[in-house]
Structure formats: structure tokens, C-alpha cells
Amino acid sequence: MFIQLVEWIDAHADILLDDRSNNLIGVGIGKKSAGPLTDDSSFCITGFVEKKLPEKAIKAQGMPLFATAAASAAGLKHPKDLQFEIDVVETGAPFTALPGLKVPHAQRGLHGGAPPILDLQKRFHALRSGIGITNPQGAYPGTLSVGTLGFFVVDDQGRTYLVSNNHVIANENNAKKGDIIVQPGTLDLTSSELSLMNTLKKLSAQLGIAKLSDWVPIGFHGPAGIPFNEVDCAAAELAASGRDLTQIARIGLGCDVGGVAAPFTVDPVTGQVTGSTRVYKAGRTTGWTEGDVTQIAVVSDVQYGAGWARFRNQLGISASPDNIGPFSKPGDSGSGILNRDQELVGLLFAGSETSTLANPIHLVLNGLKATLGVTSLDVVT
Structure with a gap:
């Protein structure tokens, strides 16, 4: 069945x-x-x-x-x-690509909610998964934005990249290779930081941590039809930034990423599920949250700034009964999703009031490997 x-x-x-x-x-x-x-x-x-x-x-x-x-x-x-x-x-609302946090400069401080217990909404001296990042090119200082750094990968040439969503660091296909990615996201800068870094050049010089390498393009609904997508992802090669890289694989609460896995196994004949469907993530807005995989093979239209995009083969996730509030909110896009053994199982990219959508991790890694033109791409553990 x-x-x-x-x-x-x-x-x-x-x-x-x-x-x-x-x-x-x-x-x-x-x-x-x-x-x-x-x-x-x-x-x-x-x-x-809805x-x-x-x-x-x-x-x-x-x-x-x-x-x-x-x-x-x-x-x-x-x-x-x-x-x-x-x-x-x-769902309470359409599925929407989740940074959603791009606001006029004058509205800084009015969005994003209270910081989680471990404040991921600030500058970090040591790079790690779960912290806020953005691509400010073409928007700063008029518009402030933020998403989440998901995890790190290394290719066959020894180059190390951070991974997040296309719509977080590649601006829905509209970025340029070589764009400077900054940490923290510009929405999380303090008033004094905004005053000191009041131009894009100053911001990039002070807070740049990586250069955008490439992304898997998102296909949007159009006159020619509705293309399907499987991933919303992009990679940026780490650059000299003076940041501590000794904790590079650590996620928000300090534990290490333990590799890559499917969130569970389904016997194709009997349909019996083995393993745990419980998952976790560290994201810029809601911090550490706990959820359950409640749907697989999801096909859905997702709303972006550039229009609607249809995705196939996605994971549907709902907050677990023990979680306070939703599994994700705007600003959490790009978060790596882990199982109970701290293995990566997905990349968070969209959600509604009650549900979250994630790309399965093997689709993300295969997509990035192809677009980067490398023979291997391994998650840093």
C-alpha cells in the first residue's frame, strides 16, 4: 500500500x-x-x-x-x-518561504520576537550552525534581512562552504556569485553597529564571513507552465574573516553534527516505519525546537517574493507536543534539521502557522554537488 x-x-x-x-x-x-x-x-x-x-x-x-x-x-x-x-x-496560511524578515530600516526592532534562551540573533565570534546570516547586496541599508546558517560542507578540493537557502543567501536566483555573506543578518544589528556600518562596503568589510559560490535555481510558475523543484539551497565558500572556526560543526546548543541520515526508514512493502521521526533544529528566530515528521512525499506550492514555486518530495514537520510554540517562524529558513542522533536529515525552507516544510538532505547535497561541479561534498562533522 x-x-x-x-x-x-x-x-x-x-x-x-x-x-x-x-x-x-x-x-x-x-x-x-x-x-x-x-x-x-x-x-x-x-x-x-488553509x-x-x-x-x-x-x-x-x-x-x-x-x-x-x-x-x-x-x-x-x-x-x-x-x-x-x-x-x-x-495550515492556517499558505506555505511561505520563511525568511520573511525583510523590513524597512525604520522598522528595525519591531519584528522577530524575543531572542531565544541561547541568543542566536547577534554577532558570533565562533561560526556555528543555527546563527543568523544574510546576503545584503542590493538591499542594505534600506532593507534589513536575516535567515539562518544551516550547516557546513567540504568538497573534494578541501574548500569549506556554509549552506543555507537560495532565498536567504542567493536572493531567489537574483544574487551574483562572489556576493559577500554577512553574520549577523542585518536585521540583528544594534543601533551602534548600524551607525558604524552605514554603507554596504563597511558592512561587508566588517561582517563578511563567506562569498556566495552557487545555488540551485528555483523555478517559478510562469506562462510556460509550472516547473517542479526539490530543493531551495545555496552554498557560500568561507572567507578569511577572523572568526573562530574551531566550533564549525556545532549546532545552536553546542552538540556536534553527527553525519547524514534519513529521518526514518519505511519498508516499501509493509509500510512499517522503523526508527524515530522526532527531529530538532536550531534557527535564528525560534532557537532550538523539537518536532515530528508527520508527512512525506509532500507536493506543495510555496509563496516567494518572486512568485509561486512548486516543490515535490518534501518533508512535512509539526511541533512535538513538548515544544512550546511552532517548530519554525520567519527567520529560521536555512536551518539544518537533525534526528535524535544529531544527524542531518533536512534543510528547512518554508512553513505556515502550524506546519514546516523541509528539503530531504540527500536532495540538498546532490543538488549542490551538481551546481558546484564537484565530485564529492561531505557534511562537516
Whole structure:
């Protein structure tokens, strides 16, 4: 059944999303309980909507029920002809690429929320995962921005790069190779720092930590059609900055990255999940948070400044019951997501009020290896 669900998503997700009358923002594979993939309920096709409505209200607005839409997409006459269960999850808002924190200079201090217990919203003398970074080229000082440094990789030539999202350090395909990446992000500068570094040249000279190397382009909806994306990622080679690199692999709370892994394993025949679906991240805005992988093979449209982009094969993550607040907020984009053994399993890039989307880590590394033109690319541990 699990293989059938994956094949069904591959064949019919685009049909469901292209029909705007369905009111869907994404579809994926989850559990009927809408809980972690390790629970005892059956696998199902999950539809993501901004707001769940009563059946009467759905019909009154001329929208099909999700079961009806799913059956129609598969060429079936009745929902009862579907060979699997379905579920609907409310997101509260469209999925949006998460830096979201680009504001006029005059509004500094009004955005971003209170710093987490470990303040990741400042200048760090030792570079590490989870801290705030940005590409200020073409925006500073009029616009202030910030995202998150995800993790570090090294190529076959011994060059070391930081990894984050395309939309954090490559400005949604509009950056230039060689752009200076700064730490902290400009939204996190103090008043005195803004006064002392009131030009882009001064800012780059004082806070530059890397030079943008390359990125995997994001394909946006356009007149020619809807291309699909699998990753939102970019890499910047570390530059001489005077920063301490001895803690380069350490994530926000001090533990080391332990390598790369899938968040869990699914037997393709039985659909049984082994391993833990519990995940963690350190991000600039919400700091250290805990979540569960609740959907896989997610296909969704994501809103960017440049327009909408469709992503396939994504991980859906919800905050665990023990987490206070959401798993991520604007400014956390680019965070590396780890499993309970501190192994990287994904790269956070988008979210809504209740759900987070992440690129699976193997897709990120393969995409960057191809765009950088290197034969190997290993996570620094």
C-alpha cells in the first residue's frame, strides 16, 4: 500500500493542485491520526488547506470535498472507489518561504520576537550552525534581512562552504556569485553597529564571513507552465574573516553534527516505519525546537517574493507536543534539521502557522554537488 500511495502522489498531485477550485495548497502521505509517521494508524493521502470548513460550508461555496477531488483526479466516479484513506490538515496560511524578515530600516526592532534562551540573533565570534546570516547586496541599508546558517560542507578540493537557502543567501536566483555573506543578518544589528556600518562596503568589510559560490535555481510558475523543484539551497565558500572556526560543526546548543541520515526508514512493502521521526533544529528566530515528521512525499506550492514555486518530495514537520510554540517562524529558513542522533536529515525552507516544510538532505547535497561541479561534498562533522 505504501508504494501505491507514493505512485498515486506522483501521478495525481499536480492535477489536484492545478485545479484551484479544490482549495488545496499541498498534498502528501501521512497518517490518519495526523500524528507522527510512527503511530499505529493507517497511511493516508493528506490534503493541506488553509482552513478546514464544515461539509455544508464547502458545498455552499461550490468546492468539492477532498475525497471527491481525489477520486476525480484519479479518474474515479466515487470516493469509495479510492483504495486508501484520506485526511485534511489545516495550515492556517499558505506555505511561505520563511525568511520573511525583510523590513524597512525604520522598522528595525519591531519584528522577530524575543531572542531565544541561547541568543542566536547577534554577532558570533565562533561560526556555528543555527546563527543568523544574510546576503545584503542590493538591499542594505534600506532593507534589513536575516535567515539562518544551516550547516557546513567540504568538497573534494578541501574548500569549506556554509549552506543555507537560495532565498536567504542567493536572493531567489537574483544574487551574483562572489556576493559577500554577512553574520549577523542585518536585521540583528544594534543601533551602534548600524551607525558604524552605514554603507554596504563597511558592512561587508566588517561582517563578511563567506562569498556566495552557487545555488540551485528555483523555478517559478510562469506562462510556460509550472516547473517542479526539490530543493531551495545555496552554498557560500568561507572567507578569511577572523572568526573562530574551531566550533564549525556545532549546532545552536553546542552538540556536534553527527553525519547524514534519513529521518526514518519505511519498508516499501509493509509500510512499517522503523526508527524515530522526532527531529530538532536550531534557527535564528525560534532557537532550538523539537518536532515530528508527520508527512512525506509532500507536493506543495510555496509563496516567494518572486512568485509561486512548486516543490515535490518534501518533508512535512509539526511541533512535538513538548515544544512550546511552532517548530519554525520567519527567520529560521536555512536551518539544518537533525534526528535524535544529531544527524542531518533536512534543510528547512518554508512553513505556515502550524506546519514546516523541509528539503530531504540527500536532495540538498546532490543538488549542490551538481551546481558546484564537484565530485564529492561531505557534511562537516
